[in-house]
Amino acid sequence: MGEADKKIDEKELEIPEVLPVLPVRDIVVFPYMIIPLFVGREKSISSIDSSLSTNRMIMLLTQKDLNTENPSIDELYHTGTVGLIMRMLKLPDGRVKILVQGITKARCFNIHEKDNIFVAHIQKIEERKPDVLSLEVEALIRSVKEQIEKALSLGKTILPDIMIVIENLDDPGRLADLVASNIGLKTEQAQHILEIEDQVVRLKRVSEVLNREIELLIVQQKIQTEARGEIDKTQREYFLREQLKAIQKELGDIDEKMEEIREFKKKIEEAKMPDKVQKEAEKQLKRLEKMHPDSAEAATVRTYLDWLVELPWSKSTKDNLNIKTARKVLNEDHYDLEKIKDRILEHLSVKKLNPKMKGPILCFIGPPGVGKTSLGKSIARALGKEFVRMSLGGVRDEAEIRGHRRTYVGALPGRIIQGIKQAGTNNPVFMLDEVDKIGTDFRGDPSSALLEVLDPEQNNSFVDHYIAVAFDLTKVMFITTGNIADTIPGPLKDRMEIISLSGYTAEEKVGIAKNYLIPKQYQEHGLTKGVLRISSAALNLLITQYTREAGVRNLERTIAKLCRKVAKHIAEGKRRKFLITNSSLTKYLGAPRFLPEEEMKKDEVGVATGLAWTESGGDIIYVEATTMKGKGTLTITGQLGEVMKESAHAALSYVRSRAKELGINEDLFSEKDIHIHVPAGAIPKDGPSAGITITTAVASALIGIPIHKGIAMTGEVTLRGTVLPIGGLKEKTLAAKRHGIRKIIIPNRNQKDLDDIPKYIRKDMEFVLCETMDYVLEVALKRPAAV
CATH class of the missing domain: 3.30.230.10 (Ribosomal Protein S5; domain 2)
Structure with missing residues (x-):
């Protein structure tokens, strides 16, 4: 270091007026700094070669934008430091490593390009140490040294050798330059300090920068202390919990509350809920963890979590998309009803081509007893889905559909969410019976609440008041039934595809009785074809004169009555075989209830x-x-x-x-x-x-x-x-x-x-x-x- 100083002193007056320029980025070189530089740009290597071939001196100018690969003259600051190249080493990858020492500050004029390098006319900036240091300057020097020590105590990294030099300096200019070059300033800040010619002003500016740096270090240390304290607290809690578990394990105690929390965590993971729902579940679980297990609020939260984890958020049944099998199932369960069967098979066909299609909303309108409700079960069986039925007859409370808010005592989800939970899958066949008989009173309008449920554009985010998070109903196939369409509110009717079921003719009733009703009643009454046989003529008479209805409910009851009479005779041991004919029908069922109209025998x-x-x-x-x-x-x-x-x-x-x-x-x-x-x-x-x-x-x-x-x-x-x-x-x-x-x-x-x-x-x-x-x-x- 001493020899270098001697060389510099000798050559101090011999700095030429024209020097090659070396643009440096991301650093400002101050006088007396010894710094290694890696040079890779072709123009910069040429500048170094030019310097080494003459006086080993080079003008170090910082570029304004560090991302510029080949800066122009205007993209360089025009005040910099004259540097002496002390050593040079060529690296295998073509780059050059130099060790350069700052000699003096200089201002550049007339920078131009010559032989593929920048050349500058320079003017040395003379700096003189005051002959006598005033009290103010001495106080400033001492203040800066104290600031450096304080920054060091707050975690700022400065080399010990540099600290020794700082302690022994009493030159305000050199102190300002040494501090500025070692506290990691941004390029713009360092360049601004370099350009200040007055030594005292420069030291004051350094003092201001140090003050801001100390404030930043204090805040940083506070944040780190708080973070460390939080981590320590968490580790301590974890350690204590683990100790408590170990003690309970040794004593044979089981912490029921923790066991419950663990179980809920496991169920929440297994439920595969949507992100928003999972966040709500975890939030409620944290609340439960902090509550006393016997409090009323804990019971409410526990019930709510039970509902959340048991709902089938991601459980679906695989649709049976075999059209032939579905047709066979529908024909087995119902006689005729070709329009409806075709509609169901169309739905299956579309589902086969587009698995993401939304569930249709079908509405079966027809007289009682024509098989609307049983048709829903049959559709579910044909599609391979779960079946849920909900009767809307006489429902007057909107909460039946949307549920009660959890603030009420005994609050529960609405019947829609209850039905989904009962089904255990998110794509069942959901039948809403008697949709034409919904009532309205001061408790709300259930038919309006159904609008969201039965609208394929809205029901992807159905929010039940109790659950309070969105549930996707688009995969559910809703089927509604009613006797007349006129009493269904217009907006609700608009969301459904109405399919009319007409009453049955006598011929259709004979087919239904033979294929479905009679075998069913035989089974329910413990009879067989060998024991009881009803002739075709007797069946026709039973249909025309003992029942008169659009559906077949009364017909089924009459057949059941006939079976009961026969079962009674068999139980009494009278006979083992019975044949019901026209003449014997009155013996079992009494006189016909409906006779042909007598009053219209003539015009x-x-x-x-x-x-x-x-x-x-x-x-x-x-x-x-x-x-x-x-x-x-x-x-x-x-x-x-x-x-x-x-x-x-x-x-x-x-x-x-x-x-x-x-x-x-x-x-x-x-x-x-x-x-x-x-x-x-x-x-x-x-x-x-x-x-x-x-x-x-x-x-x-x-x-x-x-x-x-x-x-x-x-x-x-x-x-x-x-x-x-x-x-x-x-x-x-x-x-x-x-x-x-x-x-x-x-x-x-x-x-x-x-x-x-x-x-x-x-x-x-x-x-x-x-x-x-x-x-x-x-x-x-x-x-x-x-x-």
Whole structure:
């Protein structure tokens, strides 16, 4: 070091005016610094070669952006340090390592490129130590030295040799340069300090930088102390817990609470919940861990966690996508119902092509007893899914669907989440029975709560109030059932695909009884075909005269009654074999309940046969009209609804407007009272489809011409005599056929609905299509041949 100083002193005045420039990055070289530099850039190596071939001196300028590979003149700071290359070593990879010592600061002018290197004209910056140090400067020097020691005590790394030099320095300029070069400043800060010519100002700037560095070190030490304290605390807790476990193990004690927590942790891992749900479960588990096990709050959290871990977040059953097997299962379980079977097979086919499809929302609408609920079970069996059924009949509380919030005592999830848990999979067939009978009161509107459940666009994140996290219902196949679609709220109906199930014909009922009902009742009553046999004629009689319904529930009950009677006889030891025929049926079941209508054995004036649709299927109604002396008043009886009463008034107005064409004396309307009655007065009746029936009955009574007894009719009528379309044509046709009527008058616009009626039902039927009431009267009234 001493020899180097001597050499520098000797050459101090011999610094040339022009020197090659060596751009350095990420470091600012100060005077008296000895620093190794690795040089790899071609231009920089050329500068070193030029320096070594002359006076071994080089101008060290820091580049402004360290990422620039080949900096231009403008990208270099113009104040730097003249350095002396003390040693040079060429490395195998082509780079050069030099050991350079800073001699003096210098300012560059007219930097230009010459022979592929930067060359600069330089002006040495002279620095003189003050002859006498003022008290202020001495205090500043002492303050900087104390700051360095404080930084050292707070963890700043400075070499011991450098510290010895700092302790012995009393030159403010050299002290400022030495401190600035050893405290790890950013390039911009170091360059700024290098450029300050006044030694005292430079030392003050260094003091300010040191102050900030000490503040940073204090904050850093505080953070490290806190972090270490937290780690120590955690390690201590862990150590104590492990000791406690060891003690309990030795004593044979079992910590029930910890055992429960471990069990919940294991269940949470096994449940494979979505991330958000898992975070909520872990959060609640931490709460439970801190609670007393016997507190009421702990019981609530425990129940909540039980629900979370038991829900099938990721458990699914594999769909049976074999179309032939599914068709076989559906045919085994249900007779006919071809439309519905085709719809289920279509769903299976689409699922086969697109496994990610959302579950459809099917709604089966039809009269009681036609197999809507059992069809759901059959679909689940065909698809290989779990089956869950929930009845919505009479549900008035929204919490039945969405659940109660956990703040309430005895809170539970809604029936949807309960059903999913019961199924144990997240893709069951979920049947919502009696969707048309949901109620509404002060506790909310359950049908509105169902909107989210039954909307494929929303139910991917169904939130139950109790669970309070989203559950994906898109894989669930929802099936709803109801008797009538009219009472289902519009928005709810819009989310479902409505499939109508009609009542069964006598032929269909025979097939259902033979294939399903009779074998089932034999099994339930311990009978066999060898013990009891019901003849085809007896079965037909049982269907037509002992039951009259759209479905087959009463038919099944009647067959069960027959089986019970036979079982009783066998138990008494009377006989071992029974054959039920037409003649022996009354012996077991008594007299027939339904006999063919007696009142329509002949054509009568003022009595028309209408067709009605009810929740239990189709039925026939008789509309009677009669006239009597009076003042032209209209009396309507038979417990008719408002719409049907309006139809009666419209019928009378039409007949009065067409009196002349129909051959009715107009004075009759002011001299006669008209009474319209629909028998079976205890049964409420309503709807517009009896319009043409009432009009025909009124016209017949006023004209005095009888109506064909073998004709039934249905249709709404306007004041101008236009016949409007009606619904439930298949059920009404079945009702007519059951009562032996083979000719039906229907609106012309219902012709399209004839395609929905099976061919075997239409086979013996004659459908008369009409557009006007005049044509209806022409067909229905039995006018004499002369007329």
